[in-house]
Every structure is written in C-alpha cells, then in structure tokens.
Amino acid sequence: MYAIGIDIGGTNTDIGLVNPQGEVVARKNLPTGQYTDANQYADDLANTIKALIDEQKVEVKGIGIGAPNGNFYTGCIENAPNLNMKGNIYLAKMMEERLHIPAVITNDANAAAYGEMVYGGAKGMKHFIMFTLGTGVGSGIIIDGKLLYGHDGFAGELGHTIIFPNGRPCKCGRQGCLEQYTSAGGIRKTCLEMMEQDPYYDGILSKIPAEELDSKAIGDAANQGDILALRVFEFTGGILGLAMANAVAFSSPEAIFLMGGPVKAGEVLLEPVRKSFNLNVLSNYKDKVKIMVSQLKQNDVAILGAAALVN
C-alpha cells in the first residue's frame, strides 16, 4: 500500500507519495519558514496531503514525518530551534485528527538515516551515522540496525555538540555548536569572516553581493579554484572531520554518511573532511570507517525514510 513521507526542514516541507516499491511517485511542498502558527501549518499540511492523495487516487496506510526535534515516542516536535513555530507541536496527532490516517514522527535526520539504510548506500549496515547539512546540521544514528532514540526520544543531536567552547552563538542559545560551522549558514559565515580578514581579496566571491553569498555560490567558486572559497571548505571540512572522529569514538560505526546542500560542493569539502578525520580519529578506528555521500536523491531520502517508518 502507499504511504506519505514528509521531510520538514527549516525552510521547506517536502511531501511525497511513496509507492510499495519505495519510489516517490508524486510530491508537493510548503514553505515551512513562513509559518509561525502551528495550527495554520497543520491545516495547510493536511490540505496538501489530501490534495496529493486525491489527485493520485490511491489509498494510504500511514503518514511518516521527519521533522527537526521530532520525537518518535511522543509524536511531537519539541521546541525546534530551526523552526519559526515555537513550543511543542503534536503534529502526528494533528495530522491524525485532520486526515484520519495513522501518523508517526521522527527527527528529519533520523528519517534520512533510515531511508539510507532501507533504500540507499547503507543497505545491510548495522552501525552507521548520517550527518545532514542544511539550514541546520542534523544526525541520525543507527545502532544494531535500529534508529537510536535514547531515553527520551532525542538521541542523535550531533549538530548541537559543542566544538568550540565560547564559539559562535547558536540559535539553541549556546555557543560553538557544530551546526554554526558546518550548516549552509555556517559556511556562509566563515566565508564572510575570511573576506573581512582579507580586504585585498578580489576573487570570484568579491563580485557577488553579500546577500547572495550562500554555500552553493561558495561551493561553485571553490570548484573553479577560488582560493578563499577553498579555504572556507578546508576550515569547514576540518571541523566536520573532527566532529566525525569524536562521533566514531562513541558508536564505532561502519560508515559515516553525509548529505545536504553543502555536500554537493563535492571533493572541495570531502577532501578536507577525510584529511581531518584521519588526523583526528583514534588509531583504533583508523581505516575502518567509510566516509560516504548519501546515495539517494537528496529530495527523496528523508521522504523515503519517513514513509518506511510507517511499515
């Protein structure tokens, strides 16, 4: 039977209809960032799902939702720092009330990890970690072939491990979180800082208006050989590699997967990631951990993972 998979990001909500073969056969989206009222969001989300189901004329057995701070145990999005909707949002229940279809919720990065395990490059792996780089930095951790939820449902918030005590202020209210350095916005911030420190820089990025200087533009410049852009990714990759090495000392995974916008920059990011990881990983783990890019289409992985949770 069909399932609905939903990937809620800080900027966009992707809604997909997934067939029994694990393919996204139709999709719609909503601009998450524009909502401050959870009821309004739930209404629009339910109407969008309804439209998708009606258009495709199929029966749906369940709704799987991947959302920042989504708690599998409670079906609630709890105080997600990356959303403009604040407080506790019991979105699973809100969908069930509006659509009369069973709904489950998990962390968006958990959904991505689950999707990678069921459909992607982690097929058959029992221990791996997925880092999702986007508006925020999320992580989904697979232990013994299962998603790690921990005592209260919130395991796997590696984007909010503190890498630099007293570092950059984070939306979560603390300082120096991994997210502040390796999210799309973190990469942009690093770039702006480096440009400020280098007033004589007149490369590709100096021609781009500051407000358009996003991680994609910086990635493109790096791939054209721009030295400042390459330094931005060297710094970013260095920090990510260190965080990955520390994560490996926790769960000793077979692989670490990366996905999200900044990962599309390719080797300009991955090469410094590998270099830093090898430098910073404890010798016990050396040459044992594969560093991989998600092998699913980025727009599909979290939708597929969320839909797979319905089973």
Next chain:
Amino acid sequence: MYAIGIDIGGTNTDIGLVNPQGEVVARKNLPTGQYTDANQYADDLANTIKALIDEQKVEVKGIGIGAPNGNFYTGCIENAPNLNMKGNIYLAKMMEERLHIPAVITNDANAAAYGEMVYGGAKGMKHFIMFTLGTGVGSGIIIDGKLLYGHDGFAGELGHTIIFPNGRPCKCGRQGCLEQYTSAGGIRKTCLEMMEQDPYYDGILSKIPAEELDSKAIGDAANQGDILALRVFEFTGGILGLAMANAVAFSSPEAIFLMGGPVKAGEVLLEPVRKSFNLNVLSNYKDKVKIMVSQLKQNDVAILGAAALVN
C-alpha cells in the same frame, strides 16, 4: 556457579572470585604497569587465577575480563595506549589455553557499566553512560539495556574524544583528548600548571613535593578549602561537564555515572561538573539526565561487571 572477574587497569590488575549472589568473595592483584611482555603477564595472571580457585576450592564456569581496548568480538586487547605491553594481546585465548576455562573480554569501562546495571545504581535503566576516571578515562555505554560495541567492538572511547584541538598531547598520539584533562594524571597536570602560573601561592599543595602531588592530595586540599585546589577541580569539572553534555546529544541517556579515584574528591568535583553540564547541555535534555556516582565499591564494580559477562 562461581565466576572470575578481572579488572585490568593501567596500573593494577584486580582479580576477584564472584559467587552466584554477585559478591566478590576473594581477590588478588597484579601490578599491570610493570609488565612489558604479554606472555609473562598471561602466565602470572593464569597462575594467580589458579591460586585463587585452588585456595577457595570452588568450580568456576568462566572468566570475564575488563581491559583497556578489550575487544568483545575478538577477545583481544588491541594496542592499548595505557598499557606498557604493546600490540595485540589475545588474552581471552591465552587464559583459555592456560586454564581450560572459557574466557570473555571487554573494555574495562564497559565492564564497569555492566556491573553498575546488574548490581548497582543503574538497575532497570535502559540508556546510560559510565565514565571511569583513573589512570585513563574510559566509558561504557548502555543502549537499550545492552553494552554498545559498534561495528568493530570498540565503541565507547569517550576518554579519547578531542575536547581541545591542539590541546595537551595524549598517549594515543593525538592532542586535546578528554583523558588528558580529567584522568588522575590530567588533574595533576592542571594543578602543576596552575601552581606554575601562580608563584605566590603558598597553600597546602605548595608544601607537598611535586612527585607526591596526585589527584588524591589535590582532592584532600580542595576539601580543606584550598583555593588553588578548588580551581583545579572547577577546571576539571568544567571540561567533564562539557564532554558529558556532548555525549548526551549522542545517545540521550537517562543518567551519567561517574567512578574512579578522582570522583572520591566528592562535591568539589561534582558541583562544577553539574554546573558545566547544565550550562552546556542542549535545552532538549535539560533536567532530564541524572548525574550519579557509581553505587558499587570502586574495587568491585568492574570485577562484578566482567564476571556478569560470563553468564
């Protein structure tokens, strides 16, 4: 039936005979630090175990060993940075060959975590982390009521997560590991550094010869109100609290347990640990994680955990 539980630390090896009620009824020890040859160590260990069994005139069903870098999957101590015996030591097999009793091995901190769950303050808990502070800093991680081993058997080396990039050099060959700040030796090092920076300090510790300045002496001084000693523990607790907060973002445990020599200092360490943890933990987890001291006798916990592994 009886079991042998062995706790191998960098300095000492404690060998205990454990009765079916989970009590250590007899014990012996060996000075681990004095061995550089693994065969010699295995011979002496086997002879000590044999003497213990013969003296007590009991039948033993198995030997459980907790050792630094002990790999449950392979029965091997692999390149333990805290031992003077180098390389791979297949100690489980070496014991089975010498004694004809089945032997299993795990990380010493894993054994302590397991002991805490079976016999101590973590009874009934499904998700917790044990930090062991001693010659090194170890950790044992319980996920869903089971020890976390990961892909290759080496999960849970939180003492070797990097807290300060480019920080103090570590025996493992890298820099800035948690162990270098929160082990007994790390605390001593912090103290010596602070004394060097403060030439006018004339408190309790200034009367102790440098070679006798260990974490116990510093703990005693702190408990007598010595301000420099208190600062040492504030610094140590601050770092440990941060590391604990980062660990919580990984596995979202119900509790974190602490054990080992430096923990005996009591509130002078625990108060700054709690302060730093509360300051550094992501709001999702705030007021959800218990910070506890091991409720088993320190000399028993790893022995009991190792022996329990035999079951």
